[in-house]
Amino acid sequence: MSAVIDGNGANALAPRIVGVSLAERSYEIVIGPGILDEAGRRIAEVLPGARMAVIADETVAGLHLDRLALSLTAAGIGFETMILPAGETTKSYDNLITVVERIIGGRFERGDAVLALGGGVIGDLAGFASAIVKRGMAFVQMPTSLLAQVDSSVGGKTGINSPQGKNLVGAFHQPSLVLADTALLDTLSPREFAAGYAEVVKYGLIDRPEFFAWLEDNREAIFAGGEARIAAIATACEAKAAVVAEDETEQGARALLNLGHTFGHALERTARYDASRLVHGEGVAIGICLAHRFSETLGLAPKGDAARVEAHFAAAGLPTRIGQIPGETPKLGELMDAIGQDKKVTRGTLTFILTRGIGRAFVERKVDPDKVAEFLTRELNP
Amino acid sequence: MSAVIDGNGANALAPRIVGVSLAERSYEIVIGPGILDEAGRRIAEVLPGARMAVIADETVAGLHLDRLALSLTAAGIGFETMILPAGETTKSYDNLITVVERIIGGRFERGDAVLALGGGVIGDLAGFASAIVKRGMAFVQMPTSLLAQVDSSVGGKTGINSPQGKNLVGAFHQPSLVLADTALLDTLSPREFAAGYAEVVKYGLIDRPEFFAWLEDNREAIFAGGEARIAAIATACEAKAAVVAEDETEQGARALLNLGHTFGHALERTARYDASRLVHGEGVAIGICLAHRFSETLGLAPKGDAARVEAHFAAAGLPTRIGQIPGETPKLGELMDAIGQDKKVTRGTLTFILTRGIGRAFVERKVDPDKVAEFLTRELNP
Numbered sequence: 216m217s218a219v220i221d222g223n224g225a226n227a228l229a230p231r232i233v234g235v236s237l238a239e240r241s242y243e244i245v246i247g248p249g250i251l252d253e254a255g256r257r258i259a260e261v262l263p264g265a266r267m268a269v270i271a272d273e274t275v276a277g278l279h280l281d282r283l284a285l286s287l288t289a290a291g292i293g294f295e296t297m298i299l300p301a302g303e304t305t306k307s308y309d310n311l312i313t314v315v316e317r318i319i320g321g322r323f324e325r326g327d328a329v330l331a332l333g334g335g336v337i338g339d340l341a342g343f344a345s346a347i348v349k350r351g352m353a354f355v356q357m358p359t360s361l362l363a364q365v366d367s368s369v370g371g372k373t374g375i376n377s378p379q380g381k382n383l384v385g386a387f388h389q390p391s392l393v394l395a396d397t398a399l400l401d402t403l404s405p406r407e408f409a410a411g412y413a414e415v416v417k418y419g420l421i422d423r424p425e426f427f428a429w430l431e432d433n434r435e436a437i438f439a440g441g442e443a444r445i446a447a448i449a450t451a452c453e454a455k456a457a458v459v460a461e462d463e464t465e466q467g468a469r470a471l472l473n474l475g476h477t478f479g480h481a482l483e484r485t486a487r488y489d490a491s492r493l494v495h496g497e498g499v500a501i502g503i504c505l506a507h508r509f510s511e512t513l514g515l516a517p518k519g520d521a522a523r524v525e526a527h528f529a530a531a532g533l534p535t536r537i538g539q540i541p542g543e544t545p546k547l548g549e550l551m552d553a554i555g556q557d558k559k560v561t562r563g564t565l566t567f568i569l570t571r572g573i574g575r576a577f578v579e580r581k582v583d584p585d586k587v588a589e590f591l592t593r594e595l596n597p
Numbered sequence: 598m599s600a601v602i603d604g605n606g607a608n609a610l611a612p613r614i615v616g617v618s619l620a621e622r623s624y625e626i627v628i629g630p631g632i633l634d635e636a637g638r639r640i641a642e643v644l645p646g647a648r649m650a651v652i653a654d655e656t657v658a659g660l661h662l663d664r665l666a667l668s669l670t671a672a673g674i675g676f677e678t679m680i681l682p683a684g685e686t687t688k689s690y691d692n693l694i695t696v697v698e699r700i701i702g703g704r705f706e707r708g709d710a711v712l713a714l715g716g717g718v719i720g721d722l723a724g725f726a727s728a729i730v731k732r733g734m735a736f737v738q739m740p741t742s743l744l745a746q747v748d749s750s751v752g753g754k755t756g757i758n759s760p761q762g763k764n765l766v767g768a769f770h771q772p773s774l775v776l777a778d779t780a781l782l783d784t785l786s787p788r789e790f791a792a793g794y795a796e797v798v799k800y801g802l803i804d805r806p807e808f809f810a811w812l813e814d815n816r817e818a819i820f821a822g823g824e825a826r827i828a829a830i831a832t833a834c835e836a837k838a839a840v841v842a843e844d845e846t847e848q849g850a851r852a853l854l855n856l857g858h859t860f861g862h863a864l865e866r867t868a869r870y871d872a873s874r875l876v877h878g879e880g881v882a883i884g885i886c887l888a889h890r891f892s893e894t895l896g897l898a899p900k901g902d903a904a905r906v907e908a909h910f911a912a913a914g915l916p917t918r919i920g921q922i923p924g925e926t927p928k929l930g931e932l933m934d935a936i937g938q939d940k941k942v943t944r945g946t947l948t949f950i951l952t953r954g955i956g957r958a959f960v961e962r963k964v965d966p967d968k969v970a971e972f973l974t975r976e977l978n979p
Contacts, residue, residue, distance in 0.1 A: 308694055319761045322938070347729075350756060350767045351846065374732060379701045385732045386768060464733065556704070 228442060231449040235369055235456040237463055240389040244368055244456075246449050248398035248440075251282050254357065255290025261392045262328055262353055267294040268318045270341040271332040272301040275359050278402050283332055283357070294330070295321050299337065303488050306340050306375040308384075314344045318352070328353035328391065334360035335367045335495065339385070342373030346388035354390045360403060361411025362496050364395040365418075365451035370459040370472075380556050381480055381488065387464050395452075397444050408438060409532045410496025413475075415447050416527065417503060418454035421471050424574025426450055431527055438531075470578045474568040475503030481553035482537065485545035492541050493534075500533040501540070506576075509590050510569045520572045537594055547595060551588055610824060613831040617751055617838040619845055622771040626750055626838075628831050630780035630822075633664050636739065637672025643774045644710055644735055649676040650700045652723040653714040654683040657741050660784055665714055665739070676712070677703050681719065685870050688722050688757040690766075696726045700734070710735035710773065716742035717749050717877065721767070724755030728770035736772040742785060743793025744878050746777040747800075747833035752841045752854075762938050763862055763870065769846050777834075779827050790820060791914045792878025795857075797829050798909065799885060800836035803853050806956025808832055813909055820913075852960045856950040857885030863935035864919065867927035874923050875916075882915040883922070888958075891972050892951045902954045919976055929977060933970055 230247030245257060258267070267287060271280055276298050287294050297317050299305050318329065329352055331341035338356055345354040358364040374385020400408060415437075419427025436443035455472065462469035479495070479502030486493040507521035525535040538544065554565065565582040612629025627639060640649070649669060653662055658680050669676050679699050681687050700711065711727035711734055713720045720738055727736040740746040756767020782790060797819075801809030818825035837854065844851035861877070861884030868875040889903035907917040920926065936947065947964040 308690075312690055315766055316759060316761065319759055319765050347756075347766050347768055349765060350754065350769055372732065374729075377698060377701055379698065383701050383731060384697055384729050386729055387732055 228445060231445055233369075233449055233452040233456060235389075236460045237371075237389060240371075240463075242389060242391055242393065244393040244395060244452050246364070246395045246397060246445055246452065248396065248445075250394045250396040251279060251357070251399065252286055254283055254394055255286040255288070255292055257394060258287070258328075258330075258355055258392060259290045259292060262326075262355070264326070265292070265353060266323060266327040267292055267330040267355070268321060268323050268327070269294050269296045269330045269332060270299065270314060270337055270344075271296065272299050272305065272334075272337050274301045275333045275337070279332060279359065279399060299340070301336075303336055303376070303490060305336050308375065310340060311344060311375050314340065315348055318344060318348045323348070323352060325349050325352055328355050330355040330357065332357045332359065333363070334358065335363045338363050338367045339373050339382070340375055342367075342371075342388055342390070343375055343385050346373055346386040351388065354388060356390045356393045358393065358395050359399045361400050361408050361448070362414055363411075364397070364400070364448050365411060365455070366414045368393040368395055369452050369455040370469075371463070376488070380553075381483060395448065397440070397448060400444070401440060405438075405532060407494070410494045410500075412437070412531050413496040413500040413503065413528065413533055415451045416524075416531075417472075417474055417499065418451045420503060420507075420524065420570070420573060421454070421458075421474055421576045422574055423450075423454060426454070427527075427573055434527070434531060467578075470566065471568055471576055474570075474576050475499045475501075475506050477554055477565075477567055478502035478505040481550050482540065482545070484553040484556075485549050486540055486542065489542075497534050497540075500528045501535060501537060504528065504535040505537075505590075505594065506568060507570055508594070509567070509587070510571070512590055513569070513586070516570050516572045516575075520570075523573065536597070538597060544595060547588060547591055550591055550595075551584065554587065555584075610827060613827055615751075615831055615834040615838060617771075618842045619753075619771060622753075622845075624771060624773055624775065626775040626777060626834050628746070628777045628779060628827055628834065630778065630827075632776045632778040633661060633739070633781065634668055636665055636776055637668040637670070637674050639776060640669070640710075640712075640737055640774060641672045641674060644708075644737070646708070647674070647735060648705060648709040649674055649712040649737070650703060650705050650709070651676050651678045651712045651714060652681065652696060652719055652726075653678065654681050654687065654716075654719050656683045657715045657719070661714060661741065661781060681722070683718075685718055685758070685872060687718050690757065692722060693726060693757050696722065697730055700726060700730045705730070705734065707731050707734055710737050712737040712739065714739045714741065715745070716740065717745045720745050720749045721755050721764070722757055724749075724753075724770055724772070725757055725767050728755055728768040733770065736770060738772045738775045740775065740777050741781045743782050743790055743830070744796055745793075746779070746782070746830050747793060747837070748796045750775040750777055751834050751837040752851075753845070758870070762935075763865060777830065779822070779830060782826070783822060787820075787914060789876070792876045792882075794819070794913050795878040795882040795885065795910065795915055797833045798906075798913075799854075799856055799881065800833045802885060802889075802906065802952070802955060803836070803840075803856055803958045804956055805832075805836060808836070809909075809955055816909070816913060849960075852948065853950055853958055856952075856958050857881045857883075857888050859936055859947075859949055860884035860887040863932050864922065864927070866935040866938075867931050868922055868924065871924075879916050879922075882910045883917060883919060886910065886917040887919075887972075887976065888950060889952055890976070891949070891969070892953070894972055895951070895968070898952050898954045898957075902952075905955065918979070920979060926977060929970060929973055932973055932977075933966065936969065937966075 329345035371389040377383040479498035510516040713723035753771040759765040861880035892898040
């Protein structure tokens with residue numbers, strides 16, 4: 216029950232509201248402690264009369280579903296719940312079909328909503344289901360992990376994994392509302408919190424060097440909770456919202472959000488998506504460090520910036536090198552193959568997000584695969 | 598080879614081009630005989646450098662794939678082909694996953710396209726696959742049935758069937774180009790051609806009474822081919838494009854396109870989607886007749902209009918009454934249940950497209966289910 220007490224006790228902190236501007240698909244992200252208990256009221260304001268197909272994984276349901284149910288009931292919102300197993304393998308065709316058929320069987324209509332209570336896995340799967348049932352239902356996100364609060368809560372990316380790669384099947388489908396209860400993050404393990412933190416840092420490294428410097432000064436306060444945590448999450452959401460508003464379906468500028476992700480996805484793939492070895496945020500942390508070191512190698516970024524990024528991730532308890540991934544080190548060929556399959560490839564040339572230094576990331580669409588292989592060879596044999 | 602000769606022989610007729618205006622998702626429909634042989638050139642203009650994942654069913658592939666392949670090759674377009682079984686049951690989760698995995702395995706990228714060569718089943722399935730692989734690839738439609746040329750070629754509806762009902766899973770995903778070769782329709786059976794014709798007539802009945810009158814005068818010429826056929830298809834596409842441009846995701850005005858479809862879908866469902874008993878266009882023909890008779894019963898439409906519609910469908914070889922469906926007549930309860938599951942239901946009230954007479958259809962969102970049951974009871978026991 217500590218999450219409940221923390222949540223209520225922290226209610227004195229006012230929520231921050233971040234708007235995501237996408238014309239008629241615009242929506243708000245409400246960020247603060249105790250939002251879970253206000254869920255019913257806030258949803259009823261945005262989607263009056265809608266029923267909810269609530270989707271959660273076993274872990275999150277055990278921790279938070281009772282409070283959500285109370286809040287929905289108090290607001291007079293009808294709902295059904297569907298509980299799925301926890302973990303990345305849940306993002307499968309089988310679970311998608313199960314959820315879609317349950318929603319159809321529950322006679323949910325286009326004006327009703329799918330409500331995802333959980334981390335990125337549940338958000339991606341439930342969001343994709345909401346995108347394709349009757350060609351699109353409303354969608355409400357209640358991200359319960361730091362990663363989900365700063366990443367999947369903005370931008371409308373939904374999807375599942377293919378046996379051939381992660382997130383290769385999905386849709387862009389914007390939520391109607393995102394409720395990010397920052398007090399729920401107290402139930403995360405330190406490793407999970409750190410993994411989400413890698414994505415927070417990413418926004419500083421893309422184009423907000425002053426935010427990165429602020430994170431260097433406030434990391435411990437953010438991990439402890441309270442005002443600094445809310446501010447960090449809100450800034451990350453604002454940063455992502457600004458990019459997404461410019462480029463909703465990832466044709467151009469949005470590619471910057473993939474800083475660290477081409478390497479990161481390849482590492483996740485070669486680690487067989489085994490969360491005991493590597494979770495997404497850890498892959499991103501290593502990937503961001505690789506992107507900075509690769510940029511230094513290419514003479515693009517000043518010497519020392521990569522080390523500063525590494526130091527910050529290391530202080531947060533995150534891995535920064537491929538060799539830190541437990542288990543067998545991937546082969547170069549495997550890694551290059553995984554990079555080639557990444558969906559950010561255009562017409563055969565490799566696209567990477569490189570950097571001219573902290574807060575100066577840019578999209579490079581014509582990276583020579585040989586240069587990447589040469590760089591990775593050194594990284595794999597330090 | 599008669600289709601080829603007809604196609605070339607008819608090339609003297611200039612194609613008609615209908616624009617579908619949807620801001621950055623606008624596209625053109627090219628309608629005319631012999632377009633198949635120009636496919637490569639026309640695709641290369643719209644999607645320069647894109648590779649094609651060509652999807653067709655066995656029947657259509659046998660008739661037309663060689664010519665398409667020649668045309669693509671001549672234009673320097675790389676492609677892979679995937680052949681699926683013919684028939685409505687192809688629109689399944691299993692086939693969707695097979696197609697999606699084949700596209701991913703073929704290393705098609707976001708800028709590449711899925712090319713659907715076929716009728717509505719292939720168009721819906723391939724279009725949905727293109728909507729969800731890597732969260733959206735380009736899509737080119739080459740509809741080979743009359744139904745597909747006038748219906749699915751405009752509006753971007755894609756999807757598959759759920760075990761719980763038809764088209765319950767899908768996405769709105771606009772094509773980049775539609776190539777409708779009207780000479781290919783010569784390979785259709787008279788029954789298939791007539792089924793597509795029901796959708797052509799629908800546009801007259803929605804809001805173009807003068808088009809309906811023109812169809813009454815030109816029906817035989819349209820069935821024979823040539824100029825009248827091109828004109829009928831182009832007018833139907835224009836009519837649909839005008840509605841879709843106003844309401845891309847079916848929030849309001851687009852509902853008019855469902856004239857006859859709530860009854861029609863229910864009849865298809867109770868006939869177990871058995872094409873030997875009832876194909877979609879036949880369901881629509883009966884559904885349109887039911888909508889007109891129901892409107893007369895409610896005192897909304899002048900007496901005699903329903904009979905005029907029935908006479909036109911009957912002359913085209915289409916069924917107009919539930920009793921004409923071969924096999925067991927559906928039970929009232931079954932039909933009402935199928936109507937209730939239709940996706941055009943909003944918050945429990947039944948939505949029907951009713952009419953004040955020929956060319957005067959309107960959306961009625963509060964139809965009393967008891968009135969529907971009463972009307973259907975009489976229709977089932979004439």
